[in-house]
Amino acid sequence: MAHGEDGYAAALAAAAAHAQAWLDSLPDRHVGPSLHATELAPVFGGPLPAAGMPAHEVIDFLAGAAEPGLMAMPSGRFFGWVIGGTLPAAMASDWLVSAWDQNAGLRYATPATAAIEEAAGQWVLELLGLPSTADVGFVTGATMANFTGMAAARWRLLADAGWDLDRDGLFGAPRIRCFVGRERHDTVDLGLRYLGLGQPTQVDADGQGRLVPAALDAALSAGTGPALVCLQAGNLHSGAFDPFTEAIAVARKHGAWVHVDGAFGLWAAAAPELRHLMDGCGEADSWGTDAHKTLNVPYDCGIAIVRDPSALRAAMGLHASYLVHDAEGPGDPFEKVPELSRRARGVPVWAALKSLGRDGVAAQVGGLAAAATAIAEGMAGLDGVEVLNDVGYTQVCLAFGDDDTTRAVTARVIDEGKVWMSGSRWRDRDILRVSVSNWQTSGGEVATAVDAVRSALAAVRNA
Structure with missing residues (x-):
């Protein structure tokens, strides 16, 4: 029609x-x-x-x-998985991105979106305390951010070993040994699978899920050859951060590339009271995060950051006669991400940062952690509720005695619908997991969350 x-x-x-x-x-x-x-x-x-x-x-x-x-995922009462809301400026700018309909792959063809994304990338590096010369690519989410960082690692490690990955592929290549903490997020393994690197070696973690540096040293010492170490900023359950300074020193001793999965945790660097959690993280080689989570922009906005631009562009880039390059610029956006054609997903990041400013980002990130602490304190005051993790960031893990009761309380919380909290299993126990990720979560939503659990627990006990 x-x-x-x-x-x-x-x-x-x-x-x-x-x-x-x-x-x-x-x-x-x-x-x-x-x-x-x-x-x-x-x-x-x-x-x-x-x-x-x-x-x-x-x-x-x-x-x-x-x-x-x-x-109602955008609600301040939604605490499931690790899912943020959307800031007003970020949402409105995302509407403009759809209306503009720019293919953001080529700097020459779409100069406005290229310039906006370049500015957003520099602001992200500044906020997170990462090298100003690193490359920043805007990908679909944290999974592809990790994939992109590890793809750069694969290219560099094999090149340094004398192997031409582009020409010869992986068959016959030196094996890259991959090491992960026992409580890493499963999408790290997924990225390694995508890259043909196989299952990683699991390294022991402590009671909060933090990788143990001595165990990493022992695992790396057990073999030779190129090595990739994946660390974590923000454990899915406890919110804990790996000890970056010690773990990266171990990795450097063995010549390993270090990638950090910081899907929601990298943003701790933006808040002065939380910055200590990220001590030493800036010494890694690549980082992945998702701006939808802690920054609160719309979906489809992961961020891949790589210290070595040449490795990233070798892994992701291509050359074709029909592509018109901007000779004056710092390279094309498509050279830093898996896609050639894509929407200008970095624009909402720019809009969010422009609307918040440095102080606003710090307040937002710090506010999420403060709300998690308040929820944990409120829950700890309820009879029969255990807070299982050390709450230092945005995650709270709850149990209600035995697993059957915990599952029943979880189902009741979801059914009553005052809040949404997702069930999970951590350290051999069923849990109710609270993830504070929405900029709209404040004192009222904290009180509602505590009341919802109190009500659900009472209903289960009286059933």
């Missing part, structure tokens, strides 16, 4: 109205969805209609039909 009179204006107006209505509902709505995907499938499915529908009617239908199946 033609889209002239039914073009952008009506559709965008409808989208804006529905978006505002959704945001307005967040403070009070039941956090979980009210319908399952199997119930929603026939609403959206069936045979493809022969005739189209006007764009604004599509948006009206979409918003109305989807609403019962939406999780």
